[in-house]
Every structure is written in structure tokens, then in C-alpha cells.
Amino acid sequence: MTFKPAKEAAMKLLVKVLSTLAFVLSIGGSALAQEYVKGEVVKVDAKQKKLTIKHEPLTNLDMPAMTMVFVVAEDSMIEKVKAGQAIEFAADRVNGRITVTDIK
Template sequence: MKALKTLALMLALVAAPAAFAAGAMEGMDMKPSATSQASQQAPHPVAAEIRKIDPQAGKVTLKHGPIENLGMSAMTMAFPVKDRDSLKNFKEGESVFVTFDKVDGKPTVVDMRRK
């Protein structure tokens, strides 16, 4: 009988923190994190400078500002371009506005226009 009481007490002590934690989280504001919110934002143009154009690979290297809808900070990076043919309309060193989005799970240039 004493062993049964000891077991019951041990189970109560083990279960108490879990019950307390579940109750303590009630009423908490459980909004999505910044990274998950980033992917839900609508794409908008970002100022950038064309550093390199690789028409064969369909990529452009850009020095760009923050890309909020992808949760990316400002940096220089190569991106695939959704419309490869559009690359012939640009040259290295040009200032542009670029719209980025995820295509097949990858950050991609979906539109690029001169400033």
C-alpha cells in the first residue's frame, strides 16, 4: 500500500509541471514568427544594382536592399530569373527595381525594371 501511495505521489509530481505549463500558455498571443510572416507578405520592388549577368545560366547577380517578403537582408547575391530572355535588356552596372518571389522554393527575380 505504501508503494502505491509513493507511486501516486511521484506521478502527481511529474504531471504537475506539464499541467502548469499548459495552463500558463492559455491566453498567450501565438502569432507566427517574423520568418513565417515574411513568406506571407506580398512581393514589392527592391532597389538593386546589377553586378553580373549570366544569360546562359539565366541568373543575375544583384547588390540589393532588404527583401522583406523573403525575409532576406541587404546583400550581393546571384538569383535565377523567371524570364531569361529579359536579361538581354539589361547591362552590368545598371540601377534597377527588382521584384523577388519564391519559384520552386527558390528566391527568384520575377520582374526587373530600370530606375
């Protein structure tokens, strides 16, 4: 009694599953890494391209809740917000600086 065809089919299925998983992780990895937190814009410094934000803990940066100054990744982000506005944002270290990378 031989089970060779069943083993081959199982191996092909395993290869397909692992390939699909690798593909999903490669396209989804950056999205998973981006953490959005709630915050409130305290100050907008358009000239320096900086935002002061009172925010919840930033677990990806190992920071507790606090108020701090961030640079923005894109100049257009400054125009999206005003002092007193509630936001959800993502931040990360970019070139050694803590930077707002996205605003919802």
C-alpha cells in the same frame, strides 16, 4: 414604430460593401504581395540565366541587404539589363529557388 425598411437597406448596403471589398482584394492581392526593391546588377550570366544583384533588404523573403545570385523567371529579363545598371526588381521563391519575378 418599425424600422424594418431601414434595417433592410443597411443590410443591402453592407452586403454590397463587403462584396466590393472581397472583389478588390481578390484582384489586387497579388499586386500587393509583389515588393519592388532597388538594386544594382553586378553580373549577368546569360548562359545560366542568372543575375548577381547587390540589393536592398527583401522584406518579403526576410533577407537583409546583400549581393546574391538570382535565377530569372523569364529568359527575356537577361536581355533587359547589364552589369553596373541600377534596377528596381521583385523577387520571390519559385519552385524553391529565389527568383527575380519582375524588373522595372
